[in-house]
Structures are given as structure tokens and as C-alpha cells.
Amino acid sequence: MASTVTSKSSRPGYGQLLRTRGAWTFLLPGFAARQPFAMLTISIVLLVQHTTGSYGAAGAVAAATGVSMALFAPYGGRLTDRYGQRTVLLPGVLVHSLSGVSLTMLALAHAPLWALFAAAVPTGASVPQVGPMVRARWGVKLQGSPLMTTAAAFESVTDELTFVFGPLLATALCTAVNPAAGLLSEAALTLVGGLLFAAQKSTQPPVADVTHARVEHASALRVPGVRVLVVTFLGIGSVFGGMQVSLAAFSDSIGKPGLNGVLYGVFAAGNMLSGVVCGAIAWKAAPQQRLVIGYAALTLTASGLWTAHSAVVLAGLGLLVGMCIAPALINGYTLVESLVPAQVRTEAFTWLTGAVALGQAAAVTVAGQLEDRLWDGAGFLVPMAGTVLALATLVSLRSWLSPSQGTTTATRGAAPRDPVAVGEM
Structure with missing residues (x-):
């Protein structure tokens, strides 16, 4: 019989995570x-x-x-x-x-x-x-x-x-x-x-047995918190798309097109670094609070990109933007666990990944038009606009991220989930 999840340490870490039975x-x-x-x-x-x-x-x-x-x-x-x-x-x-x-x-x-x-x-x-x-x-x-x-x-x-x-x-x-x-x-x-x-x-x-559990499946998007997270992740996608176009345009404008890869690499490195750090910390604040604070930092740093007029300054700002993206992604995905039941969890995750892709596609298109029609660096206005609008939505509707808004909205009549055993190798 399955037993409740236990851990040897109150401080979560990658070593403990990767020793989870069957993970590899x-x-x-x-x-x-x-x-x-x-x-x-x-x-x-x-x-x-x-x-x-x-x-x-x-x-x-x-x-x-x-x-x-x-x-x-x-x-x-x-x-x-x-x-x-x-x-x-x-x-x-x-x-x-x-x-x-x-x-x-x-x-x-x-x-x-x-x-x-x-x-x-x-x-x-x-x-x-x-x-x-x-x-x-x-x-x-x-x-x-x-x-x-x-x-x-x-x-x-x-x-x-x-x-x-x-x-x-x-x-x-x-x-x-x-x-x-x-x-x-x-x-x-x-x-x-x-x-x-x-x-x-x-x-x-x-997979839920709809015959015995009588699960009435509904879209995960009916959960209010998931809709807030979709808007939040659209803003993150606007950062990815706007950065891709605008960094390339900036590199071309200074006659160093090869610099594009270096600048985007610095941005990605910041994202990876902060992601590693976030996973190694035993956080006391709730993920809802961490998401709002982290997204405010992302909006602030992304709003400064269009002011950069040198590669060094742009690399520094790109590093900071990248460091702010990972916490937003991590806390958003963490919230899904408490907002939706297992029966719609994969769908909820795909709404978020799809939102990033859609925001990225829209940002690439808009940023390209701005770079062609306005000044060099105008494409950086897209990450600023995308994150500002998403932050406004997140702050005004942050109460929707409460777990009480979640599981009963997505399914009705579902049998309770049994705890799953997690072991150490």
C-alpha cells in the first residue's frame, strides 16, 4: 500500500529530488x-x-x-x-x-x-x-x-x-x-x-476511471487561477520573442551580427543560474507571493531594455531579465499543483507552455515591425508592454491563485487521490 511522501531532510535539494524512486x-x-x-x-x-x-x-x-x-x-x-x-x-x-x-x-x-x-x-x-x-x-x-x-x-x-x-x-x-x-x-x-x-x-x-469515479472532466482553463497564469506566461513569452528579434537587430545595427549569440547566451545563462538557485532554497513564502514579487522584478528589468545603447549595458540588463524569468516560471508551474486536480494537470501545464509559445510568436511579429518602422531598439518595447500588462493582471487577480479556487472547479465527483510513495535509492 502506498505511503505518504516523506523526506529525510526539511530542506529540499536536487540530490534528494533525483533519488526519488523511479525518477530516472x-x-x-x-x-x-x-x-x-x-x-x-x-x-x-x-x-x-x-x-x-x-x-x-x-x-x-x-x-x-x-x-x-x-x-x-x-x-x-x-x-x-x-x-x-x-x-x-x-x-x-x-x-x-x-x-x-x-x-x-x-x-x-x-x-x-x-x-x-x-x-x-x-x-x-x-x-x-x-x-x-x-x-x-x-x-x-x-x-x-x-x-x-x-x-x-x-x-x-x-x-x-x-x-x-x-x-x-x-x-x-x-x-x-x-x-x-x-x-x-x-x-x-x-x-x-x-x-x-x-x-x-x-x-x-x-487515468481516472470515469465509470467508477464518475469524474466529470472540464477544461483546466475553467479554473480562475489557471487563466491568471496563462496571462502571466503570455507576458513571459513576450520577453522571449522580443529579445530574440531585438538582440539580433541591435547586433546588426552596430555591425557585429555575431554578437547576437553572445548576448542571448548571457540572457539564457541568467535564466539557468536563477533556476538552479531557486530549486536549492527552502522557501518560506507562499508561491503566490513569490510569483508576484518575482514578476514585478521581471517587469522592472524588462522595462529598462529599450534604454540600453551599448553591448555591455544590454548584456547586463539581459542577464538580470534572465535571472527574473526562471522564478516566474517555477512558481507558476508550482501553483498548478495546488490549483488543479491530477485529472486535468497535464492540460493545465500545456496551457502554460502554449501561452509562452503564443506570446513569443506574437512578440516576434510585433518586435520585427517596430524594428523596421521605428528606431533601432524599438523592439525592446514589446517585453516592457507584455510584462506590464501581465503584471497588472496578476496583481489585480492574485486572489484567484488561492488553492480554494482550484480543484473543485475543474472536476466534480472525483475520487480522492491516494498518497504516492516516494523512496530513496
């Missing part, structure tokens, strides 16, 4: 399965630009992929909660791999732009949501444990690692091997990694 059985294949996602956008941009000669067309096709992923991911998450991760993941990775190969072949055949869009939509819509699935497995393993914040931090750092190595691998393949090598490798890695992750049946969250 889904962590390793999960990392392999989510790595290709970080390769997708840059692989499409490099391939389509090579075949069309237009960065505009390449960006549009990549944006179509991102938007379709953001729109379809929550529905995939809802199906996952209802039917199980394995049931949804197996056909999903097959569709994604076939769509990615089709997009590659169409690009190499110099197909018209509408055909590339037609292939980009299913490619994005079928992106496997492995990150939310891993977070849902942590939720089962660590139910009621203070290690949940550590797990959220660990997943944030893992996400950042994939977005450090993924673009580098995709760029190397596209430039040193073949322009199509990046997207084809992404499709192959998605297929192999997804199948390996789906094979780990013992750690996937249980």
Missing part, C-alpha cells in the same frame, strides 16, 4: 524526447531561407508552426489527462515526424509558400508535449512534498538546457551537413525519444 526512468527518455522541440524553429528558418532566399518567408512558416502548437497543445493535454500519456503520445510522435519530413520535402522541391504553411500547421499542432508530461509525472511522485518547488526548478533548468543545445545542434547540422539535416534530425529524434518515453508506463499518471 522517465527523466532520461523525457530529456531526449523534448530536445528536438528546441531544434524545430531554427531548423525551419534555416531550411526555408535556403530554399526561398527570404527570411520573411522562413519566419512566417516558423511562426505558423509556433502558433499551431500553442493553439493545439492544450487539447492534446486534455486528451492526455483523459486517456493517458502513452495513448496520446504514440500517434502524436508519428504524425509529427511524418509532417516534419513532408515539410522538408516540400521545401526542397521549392513548393509554393501556401504548401509550406499547409505542412507547417500539422507539424506544430502535433509537437509532443513531453515537458508537461514530465511535470505531471513529478506531480504524482511528489504529491504533497516540499520537493515540488525543486522539481519545478529542475524542469525549468532542463528546458533551458534544451534551448541551449538544441539550436546549436540544428545550426551545425544545417550549415555543416545539409540545410535539410536539422529538420530531418528533429523528426527522427522526436520519433525515437517519444517512443522511449511512452514505453515508461509505470511512472505515467493514472
Whole structure:
């Protein structure tokens, strides 16, 4: 019989987290399965630009992929909660791999732009949501444990690692091997990694028995707190998208386009560093309070980006912005555990990841227009506007983040969850 979560120390840490029984059985294949996602956008941009000669067309096709992923991911998450991760993941990775190969072949055949869009939509819509699935497995393993914040931090750092190595691998393949090598490798890695992750049946969250438990499934978006977090994560996406475009434009404006990678690397390093630190601290403040404070710091630092007129100042501000993003992401994901029941947890996670992707796609478009039509650095106004609006929503509706607003709204008649044992190796 399962026993309640226990820990040997009141201070959570990564060592204790990674000694959780069965964790490595889904962590390793999960990392392999989510790595290709970080390769997708840059692989499409490099391939389509090579075949069309237009960065505009390449960006549009990549944006179509991102938007379709953001729109379809929550529905995939809802199906996952209802039917199980394995049931949804197996056909999903097959569709994604076939769509990615089709997009590659169409690009190499110099197909018209509408055909590339037609292939980009299913490619994005079928992106496997492995990150939310891993977070849902942590939720089962660590139910009621203070290690949940550590797990959220660990997943944030893992996400950042994939977005450090993924673009580098995709760029190397596209430039040193073949322009199509990046997207084809992404499709192959998605297929192999997804199948390996789906094979780990013992750690996937249980599927509610609707016959006996009489669970009435409703969308996780009906939970007021989840809606607040979606707006919050849209603002985070605006930072990612605005930084990507504006840093590239700044580097070009000073005649050092190669500096873009360095500046964005400093931004990503700040994100990773703060993520590691957040997971190693035994916090006393509630995650709702930490989220508001951390998001205020993010808004303050992001609002100063447009004033930077030198690479050194911009690198310093970028580092601070990155350091403020990880706490916001970590506390947002941590709150999901208390806001929604297990039956809709994966869907809730996908709403948040989809919000980041949608905010990023919108910010890329708007920031690009501002850089073209206004002054150099005008694109940095996008992260400021996005975070200011999101912070206003977060502060005014922070009471919705109370756990009392959560689980009963999403499901009715659900049987109580049994505590899950967590062991040490």
C-alpha cells in the first residue's frame, strides 16, 4: 500500500529530488524526447531561407508552426489527462515526424509558400508535449512534498538546457551537413525519444476511471487561477520573442551580427543560474507571493531594455531579465499543483507552455515591425508592454491563485487521490 511522501531532510535539494524512486526512468527518455522541440524553429528558418532566399518567408512558416502548437497543445493535454500519456503520445510522435519530413520535402522541391504553411500547421499542432508530461509525472511522485518547488526548478533548468543545445545542434547540422539535416534530425529524434518515453508506463499518471469515479472532466482553463497564469506566461513569452528579434537587430545595427549569440547566451545563462538557485532554497513564502514579487522584478528589468545603447549595458540588463524569468516560471508551474486536480494537470501545464509559445510568436511579429518602422531598439518595447500588462493582471487577480479556487472547479465527483510513495535509492 502506498505511503505518504516523506523526506529525510526539511530542506529540499536536487540530490534528494533525483533519488526519488523511479525518477530516472522517465527523466532520461523525457530529456531526449523534448530536445528536438528546441531544434524545430531554427531548423525551419534555416531550411526555408535556403530554399526561398527570404527570411520573411522562413519566419512566417516558423511562426505558423509556433502558433499551431500553442493553439493545439492544450487539447492534446486534455486528451492526455483523459486517456493517458502513452495513448496520446504514440500517434502524436508519428504524425509529427511524418509532417516534419513532408515539410522538408516540400521545401526542397521549392513548393509554393501556401504548401509550406499547409505542412507547417500539422507539424506544430502535433509537437509532443513531453515537458508537461514530465511535470505531471513529478506531480504524482511528489504529491504533497516540499520537493515540488525543486522539481519545478529542475524542469525549468532542463528546458533551458534544451534551448541551449538544441539550436546549436540544428545550426551545425544545417550549415555543416545539409540545410535539410536539422529538420530531418528533429523528426527522427522526436520519433525515437517519444517512443522511449511512452514505453515508461509505470511512472505515467493514472487515468481516472470515469465509470467508477464518475469524474466529470472540464477544461483546466475553467479554473480562475489557471487563466491568471496563462496571462502571466503570455507576458513571459513576450520577453522571449522580443529579445530574440531585438538582440539580433541591435547586433546588426552596430555591425557585429555575431554578437547576437553572445548576448542571448548571457540572457539564457541568467535564466539557468536563477533556476538552479531557486530549486536549492527552502522557501518560506507562499508561491503566490513569490510569483508576484518575482514578476514585478521581471517587469522592472524588462522595462529598462529599450534604454540600453551599448553591448555591455544590454548584456547586463539581459542577464538580470534572465535571472527574473526562471522564478516566474517555477512558481507558476508550482501553483498548478495546488490549483488543479491530477485529472486535468497535464492540460493545465500545456496551457502554460502554449501561452509562452503564443506570446513569443506574437512578440516576434510585433518586435520585427517596430524594428523596421521605428528606431533601432524599438523592439525592446514589446517585453516592457507584455510584462506590464501581465503584471497588472496578476496583481489585480492574485486572489484567484488561492488553492480554494482550484480543484473543485475543474472536476466534480472525483475520487480522492491516494498518497504516492516516494523512496530513496
